Amino acid sequence: MSKPKKVFKKGSIRISIWANSRIVRGDFVKTYSATIDKVYKDGNEWKYTKSFSIDDLPQIASAVNEAYQDFSKRNERSIRKRKKGSPMNPMMRNFSGLAKHRKMSRLWPAAQV
Numbered sequence: 273m274s275k276p277k278k279v280f281k282k283g284s285i286r287i288s289i290w291a292n293s294r295i296v297r298g299d300f301v302k303t304y305s306a307t308i309d310k311v312y313k314d315g316n317e318w319k320y321t322k323s324f325s326i327d328d329l330p331q332i333a334s335a336v337n338e339a340y341q342d343f344s345k346r347n348e349r350s351i352r353k354r355k356k357g358s359p360m361n362p363m364m365r366n367f368s369g370l371a372k373h374r375k376m377s378r379l380w381p382a383a384q385v
Contacts, residue, residue, distance in 0.1 A: 282335040
């Protein structure tokens with residue numbers, strides 16, 4: 273199983289940030305998603321749940337805010353780097369052409385692969 277990119281903790285609440293990769297307009301882009309868990313101990317065993325009490329909501333809100341602030345700053349830096357004219361990843365150029373071909377094949381069925 274892969275490890276989260278970063279974990280934010282507030283009391284028994286844990287927010288894990290996961291890095292994902294995808295192709296957008298022929299460019300390789302990293303995106304992020306989040307999961308929220310509550311950690312508790314049942315006897316000698318640590319367990320995790322995605323069910324929360326009303327009393328957990330302030331900790332969840334605080335952790336979510338911290339995670340959002342941290343990753344929106346990262347995203348701004350990433351966007352600035354891309355805007356400086358970084359060229360398209362050479363490994364992804366063929367995927368860009370494939371996407372254009374697929375669009376064309378929808379418009380003109382004779383061009384289908």
